[in-house]
Amino acid sequence: MGRPRKFSEQDVLATARQQFNETGYHGTSVDDLSRATGLSKGSLYGAFGDKEALFLRIFEEYCASSDEGAAARLEGPEDQALDRLRAWLTSPDGHTGQPGCLLAKATAELASENHAVATRSLAAYEILLDSCRQLVEQAQRAGHLDPAADAEALGGLILTTHRGLEALAKAGVDAKTRNRIADAAIDSIALPVS
Numbered sequence: 001m002g003r004p005r006k007f008s009e010q011d012v013l014a015t016a017r018q019q020f021n022e023t024g025y026h027g028t029s030v031d032d033l034s035r036a037t038g039l040s041k042g043s044l045y046g047a048f049g050d051k052e053a054l055f056l057r058i059f060e061e062y063c064a065s066s067d068e069g070a071a072a073r074l075e076g077p078e079d080q081a082l083d084r085l086r087a088w089l090t091s092p093d094g095h096t097g098q099p100g101c102l103l104a105k106a107t108a109e110l111a112s113e114n115h116a117v118a119t120r121s122l123a124a125y126e127i128l129l130d131s132c133r134q135l136v137e138q139a140q141r142a143g144h145l146d147p148a149a150d151a152e153a154l155g156g157l158i159l160t161t162h163r164g165l166e167a168l169a170k171a172g173v174d175a176k177t178r179n180r181i182a183d184a185a186i187d188s189i190a191l192p193v194s
Helices: 009-023 030-037 041-048 051-073 078-089 102-110 115-141 151-171 175-189
Strands: none
Touching: 009 030, 009 041, 009 051, 009 102, 030 041, 030 051, 041 051, 051 078, 051 102, 051 115, 078 115, 078 151, 078 175, 102 115, 102 151, 115 151, 151 175
8 A cells, every 4th residue: 555645636736737827738847847846756647647647637627617617607697697798708906917728728739739638628618608608698588688699609709708808818918908808898799778
């Protein structure tokens, strides 16, 4: 029987995720992960497998969290659906650049070469698209959006805006500017308040 682990698996995963987020998959070596987590290479391999296995576990957990967030946004009164979409696009005051979305980063870096990443990325984006479509439909039923508008296309527009705002945050565009863009995106599809 092996010795009990003297580290928190979740802490190690969080630290490794931060490292992958900062330097990308290809830019992160096992030595980098060992330094960041404080674990020897042997301990990392013993607990998580090779670098790819560790990354895929982190990526799956990240995507599962994204899926849960998408489902949570669907909860609530239909007359607040547009507000929930706006809140999803909006950054907290004073929020500066962020590490960025691991889903977006992994898709850009790995989807063309790693089938597991490509498959999970597509599934996560399909869930995000569907949740945005459902929120648009809720807002349509509540009378806040044109009921004849293409809910799927509007949901896609909102998801695309969200991804673009994340890229702007990563580039250092200030929260006030990003929030003006978020408001413009929602206001451009909303029916005028009578």
